[in-house]
Amino acid sequence: MSIELKHVSYTYSPGTSYEIHALKDINLNIPDGEFIGMIGHTGSGKSTLIQHFNALIQPVSGTILYNGEDIWGEKYNRKELRSQVGLVFQYPEHQLFESDVLSDVCFGPMNQGLTREEAEAEAKKALRQVGFKEENYKKSPFELSGGQKKRVAIAGVLAMNPKILILDEPTAGLDPRGRDDILDQIAELHKVRGITIVLVSHSMEDIAKYVERLIVMNHGEVAFDNTPREVFSHYQELESMGLAAPQITYIMHALREHGLPVDISATTVEEARATILDALRESHSPLLKKEGGMGK
Amino acid sequence: MGIIKAFKLGFDYLKYDEDGNVQDTQRAVDDVNLDIEAGEFVAILGHNGSGKSTLAKHMNALLLPSEGTLWIDDMDTAREPELWKIRQKAGMVFQNPDNQIIGTIVEEDVGFGPENMGIPTENIWRRVDDSLKKVGMTAYRHHSPNKLSGGQKQRVAIAGVVAMQPQCIVLDEPTAMLDPNGRREVLEAVRELNRQEKVTVILITHYMEEVIHADRVYVMDSGKVVMQGTPREIFSQVETLKEYRLDVPQVTLLAHELKKSGADVPDGILTTEELVNALCRSN
């Protein structure tokens, strides 16, 4: 089970003065069960790329294989593909339309041919898994808060039982707590359902905290494809692409420059805390009080 | 007295039933007192639904208080005859860049405010030239707003307000829909206006990194001002902020965690340099 892109290129408005080469010869493999992050500044091609994954956009050249089959083959059932490869867009407002939450989440499963009862069972399961409270099932999706709308939108795709879930900036516009809640929920989904997650984000901090593999898009090409640790060690190159590493990376480098022997590959607060404490201990720093917290 | 002052400000959203009777009231702003000096850079933090946007809309008389009073430069916002003067004194920039640009050409949009104020034509041009320069958008003056990036659109919106020559600018989550580069662009433009032009800035946001340069921070929760102080004072209280559904910049969080683990680091560290100095002073 995997998505494979071979030499995929895409051009917007070919032959006009607005012509944009959005993707240039992309080769990628998305195997089962990974938690993948994708970053790139606006216009780097990442939105175009994820829409290729579920055949919303047809490449100008190259092939896209899902489980070894060409998704633009003559007889290929792309509707079926879209229920296997779920895509949640950035703004829940673009998909919510029913008068109550439960019916809205049923829309996907019913398009798959399920009866209302079967669809409701899937919808309830999905809503539970995104942490949406049952007492709100009958509420109108339009009176929900931003974070709740986002959950309903994710559930709307999840209810179709996708094997791969792609989320385009699921935290945009949410406050810090709402952001953490949603991301924790997505990580939980990854664990419980074992599905592949592709998380598009602008926040390096979130990426560093959650993903196993990081794809960096730049000018329609894959600039990096590796573990976050490895990618963030190229922070100067990231900057030249209009991106940045997490703040922690900069702190680690600054500390090392000033003589503190920390592990510069730390990218999260947790990792940074551990390596700084080690370094302080090693250099017998007077900053560490003898009594407190040495053990952990 | 400061340029923006609020005394026991309260605001209720009213819910009506089908017959048009008031069915329910929801307190969005509750007993807020403010005193903002001319030239200050003030940030208002709060999670979604904390009442910060409702408060912001009072500063431009888009909403009028249910209780208490708000003064802009000594003018009571509830007084109808002063309405247009108030809106000219306290300009407002909103969250969604697409929904506040009226003109189909950048320079025409920037001229919209001055046109409404009845400014003579030559002066409008001077103001437009001037404000576009202040936000660094002169090169795009003949462009269509639809072809600009989010950060550029927001800078156009800011120029549109600057052209009205306000004494203060209220920005209601101007960066919420932007990518990191757009956010940086907008914030730099705003800080520049505050430093160079001495425009009073009220920045409403939930991005913690944006408030470290503010002179003063107010934190709102369920309609009330629950914390106020310098960024350092506010960010020293990591746990309290978390209770209000907010967080702190990563460097502040790291310092806090180190302190909890027994390292002797001061509270309220705001920048990488401060942390480096604190950790490496003995080496």
Add this chain to the structure above:
Amino acid sequence: MMRDITIGQYYPADSLLHALDPRTKLIGTICFIVSVFLFHTFPGYGVATLFLGLLILLSRVPVKFMFKGLKAVFMILMITVVFNVLLTPGEILWKWGILRITKEGLVLAGTMAIRLTYLVIGSSIMTLTTTPNQLTDGMERLLRPLNKIHVPVHDIAMIMSIALRFIPILMEETDKIMKAQIARGADFENGNIIQRAKNMVPLLVPLFISAFRRANDLAMAMEARCYHGGDHRTQMKPLVYRSRDFAAMGALAVYLGIAVMFRVMGW
């Protein structure tokens, strides 16, 4: 695909046509449309073609933008042509079963095709060289006499200019909503008319809600920028007729005169 509609899409360039007063261009467009109906012979259309060609040259807008507007009406154009060719009685040139092509049919179809094409291109030249704001300014000024009979000319003009600004935004939004629903298994292409209409609900509801929201936001933003109707309002770009406008009007008068002459003389 939706982005290709040129109506209301300004093409920035530095040309004589761009510099003309919008009122001149509005009047000019009306004159050109009238002329297309005055001409009724192929030499006449030759004159109109020359005039149109000259305008395209003067506008400095790439020709392909002119023809883009045609895409939107291409189907109407084809249907008109086919019906006229097949259904006009007259001298039969070719016959197969009940289908026949007559000389009159060909002439009529040609005439209709030319008129429709020229109408679209003619008005595209105006919208490509005039910003929607200038256009509405121009209309507002031309229609100002209607104020006396209590037609809210300023308000109508403002509504139009806002509509023009939001058309591309809503087009793009439609595209995004469609994709979001297709990703959930929605089908906008198959089924009979009733099913298709039903299938539009998941597209139209989010679109309307978004449009209302935008309208609400925009109203607030306009109020915040001191908008309070057309009274006491000054203009950044007040409309002034310049010598080039008088020259253009003169040229138009000559062109219209020629059109009238062709009609009267039956050329």
